[in-house]
Amino acid sequence: MNFQCNQQDLSYGIQHVQKAVSNRNTLPVLLGIKLVAFEDTLTLSATDLELAVECTVKATVQENGEIVLPAKYFVDMIHNLPHGPVVFQLDPDSLQVKISSGKAEFNLHGISPDEFPTLTYIEEEEYSTIPSEVLSKSIKQTSFALSNDESRPVFTGLLLEWTEERFRVVATDGYRLAVKSHSFNFRPDFPDVVVPGKTMTELLRILSNRKEEQIKMAIQGNQIYFRLSDTLVVSRLIEGSYPQYQQIIPQEKSITVELDRENFLHTLERVGVITKEGPNVIKLHITDKEKLVITANSPEIGDTYDEMTISPQKKDMEIAFNSKYLKDALKAIPTEKIHFSFIEELKPATMTPVGEEDYIYVVLPIRLAK
Amino acid sequence: MNFQCNQQDLSYGIQHVQKAVSNRNTLPVLLGIKLVAFEDTLTLSATDLELAVECTVKATVQENGEIVLPAKYFVDMIHNLPHGPVVFQLDPDSLQVKISSGKAEFNLHGISPDEFPTLTYIEEEEYSTIPSEVLSKSIKQTSFALSNDESRPVFTGLLLEWTEERFRVVATDGYRLAVKSHSFNFRPDFPDVVVPGKTMTELLRILSNRKEEQIKMAIQGNQIYFRLSDTLVVSRLIEGSYPQYQQIIPQEKSITVELDRENFLHTLERVGVITKEGPNVIKLHITDKEKLVITANSPEIGDTYDEMTISPQKKDMEIAFNSKYLKDALKAIPTEKIHFSFIEELKPATMTPVGEEDYIYVVLPIRLAK
Numbered sequence: 001m002n003f004q005c006n007q008q009d010l011s012y013g014i015q016h017v018q019k020a021v022s023n024r025n026t027l028p029v030l031l032g033i034k035l036v037a038f039e040d041t042l043t044l045s046a047t048d049l050e051l052a053v054e055c056t057v058k059a060t061v062q063e064n065g066e067i068v069l070p071a072k073y074f075v076d077m078i079h080n081l082p083h084g085p086v087v088f089q090l091d092p093d094s095l096q097v098k099i100s101s102g103k104a105e106f107n108l109h110g111i112s113p114d115e116f117p118t119l120t121y122i123e124e125e126e127y128s129t130i131p132s133e134v135l136s137k138s139i140k141q142t143s144f145a146l147s148n149d150e151s152r153p154v155f156t157g158l159l160l161e162w163t164e165e166r167f168r169v170v171a172t173d174g175y176r177l178a179v180k181s182h183s184f185n186f187r188p189d190f191p192d193v194v195v196p197g198k199t200m201t202e203l204l205r206i207l208s209n210r211k212e213e214q215i216k217m218a219i220q221g222n223q224i225y226f227r228l229s230d231t232l233v234v235s236r237l238i239e240g241s242y243p244q245y246q247q248i249i250p251q252e253k254s255i256t257v258e259l260d261r262e263n264f265l266h267t268l269e270r271v272g273v274i275t276k277e278g279p280n281v282i283k284l285h286i287t288d289k290e291k292l293v294i295t296a297n298s299p300e301i302g303d304t305y306d307e308m309t310i311s312p313q314k315k316d317m318e319i320a321f322n323s324k325y326l327k328d329a330l331k332a333i334p335t336e337k338i339h340f341s342f343i344e345e346l347k348p349a350t351m352t353p354v355g356e357e358d359y360i361y362v363v364l365p366i367r368l369a370k
Numbered sequence: 371m372n373f374q375c376n377q378q379d380l381s382y383g384i385q386h387v388q389k390a391v392s393n394r395n396t397l398p399v400l401l402g403i404k405l406v407a408f409e410d411t412l413t414l415s416a417t418d419l420e421l422a423v424e425c426t427v428k429a430t431v432q433e434n435g436e437i438v439l440p441a442k443y444f445v446d447m448i449h450n451l452p453h454g455p456v457v458f459q460l461d462p463d464s465l466q467v468k469i470s471s472g473k474a475e476f477n478l479h480g481i482s483p484d485e486f487p488t489l490t491y492i493e494e495e496e497y498s499t500i501p502s503e504v505l506s507k508s509i510k511q512t513s514f515a516l517s518n519d520e521s522r523p524v525f526t527g528l529l530l531e532w533t534e535e536r537f538r539v540v541a542t543d544g545y546r547l548a549v550k551s552h553s554f555n556f557r558p559d560f561p562d563v564v565v566p567g568k569t570m571t572e573l574l575r576i577l578s579n580r581k582e583e584q585i586k587m588a589i590q591g592n593q594i595y596f597r598l599s600d601t602l603v604v605s606r607l608i609e610g611s612y613p614q615y616q617q618i619i620p621q622e623k624s625i626t627v628e629l630d631r632e633n634f635l636h637t638l639e640r641v642g643v644i645t646k647e648g649p650n651v652i653k654l655h656i657t658d659k660e661k662l663v664i665t666a667n668s669p670e671i672g673d674t675y676d677e678m679t680i681s682p683q684k685k686d687m688e689i690a691f692n693s694k695y696l697k698d699a700l701k702a703i704p705t706e707k708i709h710f711s712f713i714e715e716l717k718p719a720t721m722t723p724v725g726e727e728d729y730i731y732v733v734l735p736i737r738l739a740k
Contacts, residue, residue, distance in 0.1 A: 073643055073671050080640040096672065104640055108672040270450040270474055273443055301443050302466065302478040 001065020001090035003037040007101065009057040010078045010086060013044040015209070016055035016231050019202050021071040022048035029115040032068035033075070035088070036113075037061045046071065047117055051199050053206075054119065055231045065090055067097055067110040077106055119234055122225060127216035128188035130167075132207050135215060135226075138169035138180045139204040141359055144328045146197040147173035157194035157238040159245070160224075170245055171197075176325050177248055177362040178332070190219050194242055199224075199235035206231060249362055250348055253341035255286055255317055257310045258354060261338050264308065265330040271296045271304045272323040281366055282323040286313055286342070296323070319345050320366045326351075329361040371435020371460035373407040377471065379427040380448045380456060383414040385579070386425035386601050389572050391441040392418035399485040402438035403445070405458070406483075407431045416441065417487055421569050423576075424489065425601045435460055437467055437480040447476055489604055492595060497586040498558035500537075502577050505585060505596075508539035508550045509574040511729055514698045516567040517543035527564035527608040529615070530594075540615055541567075546695050547618055547732040548702070560589050564612055569594075569605035576601060619732055620718055623711035625656055625687055627680045628724065631708050634678065635700040641666045641674045642693040651736055652693040656683055656712070666693070689715050690736045696721075699731040 014033070022030035036043040037059060045054035067090050078086070081101045089098045095110040139158070147155035152174070159170040167182045203226055207215070216227040219237075226233040271282055275296045285293040292310045297303035319342060330338070335353035342349045351361040384403070392400035406413040407429060415424035437460050448456070451471045459468045465480040509528070517525035522544070529540040537552045573596055577585070586597040589607075596603040641652055645666045655663040662680045667673035689712060700708070705723035712719045721731040 070671065072647075076643045076646070077640070077674075080636070080643060082636075103677045104637075105675040106644070106672065107674070108644075109670070266450070266452075267474075270447070273446045273450060274476070274478075276446070277442075300479070301440065302476065304447075304477070305475040307473045 001035075001037050001067060001088065001092075001097075002062040003042060003059045004062075004085050004087045005042050005057065005059040007078065007081045007083050007086050009042075009059070010044075013042070013055045013057045014075050014078055016206055017044045017046040017053045018071065018075060019205070020046040020048060020051045020053040024048070027115065029068055029111050029113075030117075031070055031072070032111050032116075033071045034066065034068045034113055034116050036066040037088070038064050045116075045119070047119075049117065050196060050236050051202060052117070052119055052234045053202070053231065057230065065092075066113045067095065068113050068116055069097060069108055069110055073108060077108075119232070120220075120223075122218055122220050126218040126220060127225070127227060128190070128218065129214050130217050132212050132215040132228075134167070134182050136204055136207050138167075138182070139200045141180045141332045141334075142169050142171040142178040143197055143201055143204070144332055145171040145173060145176050145178040145361070149173075153238050154194050154240045154242050157196050158200050159192065159194050159242045160190075161192045162188065162190045170242070172243065172245060172248075175322075175364050176329075177245055178329070179245065179249070179360050179362075181358040183358075188217075190217075192242070193219055193224060194238040194240070195224055196235060196238055199233070203233055206233065248348065249360060250341075250343055250350055252343055253350070254343055255313055255315065256339050256341040257286065257292060257313070259292070259308060259310070259338055259340055261330055261333060261336060261353075264338070264340075265327060267294055267306045267308060268323050268327050268330070271306050272327075274298050274301050274304050275323070279366075280322050280324050281320055281368070282326075283318060283320045283368070286310070286315075286317045286319075288313055288316055317342055317345065319349065320368050321349075321363060322366060325363050329363070333359070333361075371405075371407050371437060371458065371462075371467075372432040373412060373429045374432075374455050374457045375412050375427065375429040377448065377451045377453050377456050379412075379429070380414075383412070383425045383427045384445050384448055386576055387414050387416040387423045388441065388445060389575070390416040390418060390421045390423040394418070397485065399438055399481050399483075400487075401440060401442070402481050402486075403441045404436065404438045404483055404486050406436040407458070408434050415486075415489070417489075419487065420566060420606050421572060422487070422489055422604045423572070423601065427600065435462075436483045437465065438483050438486055439467060439478055439480055443478060447478075489602070490590075490593075492588055492590050496588040496590060497595070497597060498560070498588065499584050500587050502582050502585045502598075504537065504552050506574055506577050508537075508552070509570045511550045511702045511704075512539050512541040512548040513567055513571055513574070514702055515541040515543060515546050515548040515731070519543075523608050524564050524610045524612050527566050528570050529562065529564050529612045530560075531562045532558065532560045540612070542613065542615060542618075545692070545734050546699075547615055548699070549615065549619070549730050549732075551728040553728075558587075560587075562612070563589055563594060564608040564610070565594055566605055566608055569603070573603055576603065618718065619730060620711075620713055620720055622713055623720070624713055625683055625685065626709050626711040627656065627662060627683070629662070629678060629680070629708055629710055631700055631703060631706060631723075634708070634710075635697060637664055637676050637678060638693050638697050638700070641676050642697075644668050644671050644674050645693070649736075650692050650694050651690055651738070652696075653688060653690045653738070656680070656685075656687045656689075658683055658686055687712055687715065689719065690738050691719075691733060692736060695733050699733070703729070703731075 034045045042059035043056045086101045099106040161168040218225040282296045292308045333353045337354035404415045412429035413426045456471045469476040531538040588595040652666045662678045703723045707724035
């Protein structure tokens with residue numbers, strides 16, 4: 001292997017694959033980034049066995065070849081090099097790679113690529129095209145509601161659901177639920193799948209750093225494929241049946257208030273100061289006096305009070321929430337106003353963006369000790 | 371106590387005193403910020419018994435008074451309030467403080483100020499004036515060389531030394547030494563003192579956020595006082611005798627190379643990638659071929675090489691350093707070029723900024739296993 005690649009292109013490639021490098025100390029080869037020099041390209045790839053990312057950049061290749069380099073050192077090394085050409089030369093006997101840029105020279109011990117897991121590429125016709133905006137928006141507006149609790153795997157993933165003329169992305173941790181829908185002109189023959197949260201947030205990160213209008217997507221066996229012009233993201237799917245989330249979405253509501261999203265968020269942040277180290281409980285009191293009263297209290301610290309003006313309501317209601325669950329959704333909703341709807345004190349409430357009816361957030365209230 | 375103060379002024383005051391709040395859980399009152407409303411001012415203060423900071427801002431006071439509020443909640447509360455007036459009302463029986471801004475209202479349990487340590491103020495004539503630039507520069511260029519090892523207290527402080535027509539600030543951790551000198555037209559009648567590193571870096575932080583040309587300084591008993599227009603910083607001094615640092619500064623040198631500071635720093639960062647998780651050793655090789663060769667190696671990872679052009683040298687030398695010790699100094703030196711001087715392989719080397727002869731950095735080399 002002998003090739004030359006620009007520092008900027010190397011950085012770009014690294015930035016794409018870096019997060020897929022395993023951070024557990026199982027197989028040494030998984031702590032590395034695989035480099036494949038072939039014809040006029042360099043392909044960098046990394047995987048933690050759940051998520052695999054590969055990114056191809058242009059290179060001037062004298063001799064094709066491949067090697068795995070320890071990510072921890074390779075990444076820092078490239079970031080510390082000045083812009084300009086970087087030359088890689090592999091000694092196939094010692095697996096040592098000589099990397100040079102100007103007068104600077106590095107000799108890194110490489111790892112044999114034989115043990116590096118290989119990706120199964122799939123046929124072009126398996127892919128369907130989806131606007132990347134649709135995916136980005138869906139991930140942004142739902143993924144915060146995921147669980148990190150590995151004991152209930154399906155809650156750690158996003159459900160991608162393909163129904164009649166609709167594509168839906170769903171996240172829940174059992175206490176709250178976020179659903180984003182999109183209308184589509186086509187329906188690919190995809191099964192409903194649950195994709196690990198890490199895969200989706202990594203995909204979001206990659207998409208946010210580039211302008212790419214369309215992204216190709218395929219599902220095969222236990223894997224999902226996302227293909228961008230120069231990057232391939234492949235992830236295993238989460239097995240197990242997803243909860244019947246439709247049943248959780250309230251079909252009725254007795255009170256709906258319209259609130260300025262940013263104002264409500266700031267008020268929650270202010271009022272919540274006092275319970276930030278505790279259970280984070282805030283109480284909402286909807287009054288017939290055109291006021292939404294927000295309060296919190298902590299026996300040791302004190303109590304807080306604030307209010308917002310709302311349209312006249314026919315009845316009073318007092319309901320309590322984990323304020324984090326409200327703030328997370330308010331941060332993810334992009335519209336200026338939201339509708340916050342309630343049935344009664346202990347039943348799930350819903351939040352929707354005003355003007356974007358394709359999103360719903362359901363949140364369970366907290367039962368207060370009387 | 372009953373007063374009104376602007377949110378911006380409260381934030382300004384908090385920003386000054388906040389870092390002096392104790393972060394150990396000893397005396398509850400030390401986890402608080404003391405508020406004293408008196409005439410047309412509000413004075414905020416905090417102390418961890420080593421460092422005390424107080425800052426005075428303007429306020430509209432209806433009734434004088436004082437209270438201590440838990441910093442953790444008070445600080446967040448003020449930062450989350452919108453700009454504008456904030457009203458404080460103390461209920462002297464319950465020690466509850468009602469804080470209101472617009473419709474937002476907080477009731478915080480206060481702590482009696484009786485247990486809050488009182489500062490001893492000193493007479494105006496005890497103070498001498500020093501340009502704040504002199505102090506800032508001295509702290510920036512020396513404090514990185516301090517030790518954090520509490521078992522050798524004097525190494526955790528900066529020595530302030532008043533000699534004939536000179537003010538010197540010195541830091542050492544036993545492996546390296548930084549000395550910054552300033553010429554002065556006056557010599558206040560100050561003893562040499564060792565001031566805790568935390569005090570000095572906190573003073574630097576306060577100075578860097580404001581434009582204040584002169585600062586008043588006094589030493590009395592076991593304490594040092596720094597007085598700004600609206601802020602007073604008081605700190606205990608560190609007892610114990612400071613090492614005879616003059617003896618460590620080499621009086622001879624056999625080789626001096628002139629280097630571009632930034633280039634040298636980047637080269638060290640690049641070459642050091644490979645030993646970043648180990649002992650951080652880099653080797654310098656000064657050759658008669660007008661080259662400074664910089665290398666590092668790690669048996670597990672590989673090795674690195676770089677070189678810089680230097681003026682012709684009469685002899686060769688190989689010397690090794692902890693690269694962090696070189697990088698710290700290069701980051702603190704403000705000039706474009708530096709002089710790096712050596713005696714021999716195992717003797718201390720010195721670094722000085724070219725064009726600023728009032729600064730010297732001494733660093734011990736590392737003995738390599740042969």
